[in-house]
Every structure is written in structure tokens, then in C-alpha cells.
Amino acid sequence: MKKHELKADFEKLEPSYRQLAENVKGALVQFLKDRNIDFLDVESRVKSFDSFFNKIERKGYEEPLSEIHDICGLRIINYYPSDLKTIESIINNEFDVIESSNKEEEMDDDRFGYRSFHFVATIKKDWLKAPNYRGLGGLKFEIQARTILMHGWAAISHKLSYKRDSDVPKKFQRDLFRLSALVEMADEQFERLRLERKEYLESFTEADHKGTDKFVLRDKLNNDSLQALLDYYFPEREASTDISSLVNEISLLGMTLADYKAAVETVLPYLPEIELEENVVSCDDIKWAQEGAARTVLDLTSDTYFSRHENGAIPHELLDVISSWRVKIGKHS
Numbered sequence: 001m002k003k004h005e006l007k008a009d010f011e012k013l014e015p016s017y018r019q020l021a022e023n024v025k026g027a028l029v030q031f032l033k034d035r036n037i038d039f040l041d042v043e044s045r046v047k048s049f050d051s052f053f054n055k056i057e058r059k060g061y062e063e064p065l066s067e068i069h070d071i072c073g074l075r076i077i078n079y080y081p082s083d084l085k086t087i088e089s090i091i092n093n094e095f096d097v098i099e100s101s102n103k104e105e106e107m108d109d110d111r112f113g114y115r116s117f118h119f120v121a122t123i124k125k126d127w128l129k130a131p132n133y134r135g136l137g138g139l140k141f142e143i144q145a146r147t148i149l150m151h152g153w154a155a156i157s158h159k160l161s162y163k164r165d166s167d168v169p170k171k172f173q174r175d176l177f178r179l180s181a182l183v184e185m186a187d188e189q190f191e192r193l194r195l196e197r198k199e200y201l202e203s204f205t206e207a208d209h210k211g212t213d214k215f216v217l218r219d220k221l222n223n224d225s226l227q228a229l230l231d232y233y234f235p236e237r238e239a240s241t242d243i244s245s246l247v248n249e250i251s252l253l254g255m256t257l258a259d260y261k262a263a264v265e266t267v268l269p270y271l272p273e274i275e276l277e278e279n280v281v282s283c284d285d286i287k288w289a290q291e292g293a294a295r296t297v298l299d300l301t302s303d304t305y306f307s308r309h310e311n312g313a314i315p316h317e318l319l320d321v322i323s324s325w326r327v328k329i330g331k332h333s
Helices: 003-032 049-059 082-095 125-128 148-159 172-202 223-233 244-252 258-281 290-301 303-311 316-332
Strands: 039-046 073-077 096-102 119-124 141-147 206-207 212-216
Touching: 003 039, 003 049, 003 073, 003 082, 003 141, 073 082, 073 148, 082 096, 082 119, 082 141, 141 148, 148 172, 172 223, 212 223, 223 244, 223 258, 223 290, 244 290, 258 290, 258 316, 290 303, 290 316, 303 316
Parallel strands: 073 141
Antiparallel strands: 039 073, 096 119, 119 141, 206 212
16 A cells, blocks of 8 residues: 555544544543552553554554554553552453553563553443444554553663663663663562551551450651541541641641640541531532541641631631631530
8 A cells, every 4th residue: 555545544543543542541540540549640642644654664564554553552650560450450351452461571580671561452342332432443552551660661761762682782781681670679669668558557546345446646747647547537538638738737736646636536526517517608518638627627726727817818707617616616625
């Protein structure tokens, strides 16, 4: 097929591939969130015709539109190696996977390279019933999944144009092998730290003689000990996004973790009613996240913290609600 004919066929399909990339990206983001997998990004792209044609010239494809599987490509960049197995199961369950590979398993022990999972897939037939997937049946796409460190290694080695051992001058090979090993070890150490942090957070909760969970003060105030406290007292609220600033605010008030725990326990019975009253006066229907509940505790129990509102940072009607409850709680303390 002549180049101009191939370009015309490619341009006819390009809008469909762009629609495919956008929709599959959105689906992947939702799948990751549903499984509570932390990720940095889900990238998507559609090859340009020049890139597509260059690949044909390099590889010698006879039926390039059916043989080239990565015209539409997506990449999941996550944080921890152990999540890659969950991501693999998501992709296998949610898409029709044509082929898959684990680049790490394909490498010899004495070779450098980037580690990632690769999948070639199509969308399931049931999806074609949805308006945004109509006409996309049979179009293939490639998904890569890798950790941030894997991604960093791949980006740097690609920048150096080192894709294979044979690409590397002999004088640089040992350094690259060592760097590759360091990246792999760093991934493993972050995984270990993640597991140890999880154990640390869980250590603040233990069952008493009646089998009821209670919060135990096992350490001083820090980001993780405060997060453990918030998870215990506010388990149904969205996790805090600014825990470091909150720790700093509590510390500046001269409060220890024990002091703050006592403040939370004093205010906790009243918080649902206060939240409801604030929503009424502000005409909202918003459930506080952990951070909002935590700062409300400080407003209700610390004169110094409450005084920061004197500059009019919050509407006066909300200030009136907090002022009223400060009096009520003070009388019952």
C-alpha cells in the first residue's frame, strides 16, 4: 500500500482511536479508585501517522493497521510493586486481553532494563452498547503498568537511547547494571516501608478485655499517629489530605497527642449535630472530611485556635454556630 493511501486509512480511524484512548483512560481511573489503588497518573496517547509509518518501515508489517497493537496506548503509573498484581487482575477481568507480558520476568538476572507489565486488549462486547463505546469494537490498545521508579528508569534510559544491552558502550555497562539494581531495591524498600507503616497505624488500636477496640497512645504526635487517631474516631469520613499542616497547628497550640485525643472525645458526641446546623445556615449538604472534623474540634476546645477567626476568615453565621456550641460544650465539660 502506498504511503498516501495508508495515511488516508489511518486518518479515518484516528478519531475512533482517540475516543478509545479517552474512554479507556476514564475507565482505568475509575477501576483503580474502586480498588483503592494509589496512582500517580494514567496516561494515554494515540500515535501520530509519522510515528506509525516509521514503525512500519522498521518492522516491515504487511497489514500494519491490524498488526500494530499500540496505535492507542495507555500507561498506569502507580506507587508500589505489590499493586501491580491487582492492576493485572483488573485489566484481565475488565477487558478482553489478547496478549500480556511481564518485562521483569523476561530479563536475565545479569541484565538491565525497565520492568513493567504490558497488555494488548480490546473492550468487551457488552461495552459496545454504551454510546461512548459504539463503533470501537475490535480496536486494539496497549496498556503498560509500572511503578514511579520503573517509569523513571525507563524515561532516563530512553533519553540515553539505551533500550538493549547491545546499545550500551562496554565502559558504561557496569554502572547501568548497578543503577538498575538500585532502582529495583528502592522499589522493594518503599514496599517494605509501606507494610511497616500499615502495621504502625494498626498498632494504635487494640481490643480491651471485652473485645471492644480502643485507641492506645503508643507514640508522640506525628503525621502517622494523628492519622491513626483520625481513622479511629472518624472512620466514615474521607481521609485527611493535609495531615502535616494539621499536626503543625496542633503542635503550635502546645497540645500533645493525648491532649488532642481528650479534645476529640469531649466534642465527638456533638459533632453530627454541629455539622447539621452548619449545613442549615450555609444552605449546604456537605459531610466534613476528617480534616474538617479535626479542625472543628480545635475550634470548639481551644481559645487560641478559635481566635484566628477574628479576621473574618469564615462567614459570621458559621462563626455564630461555633460560638454557641463552644458555650454548650463548655458547660458540659
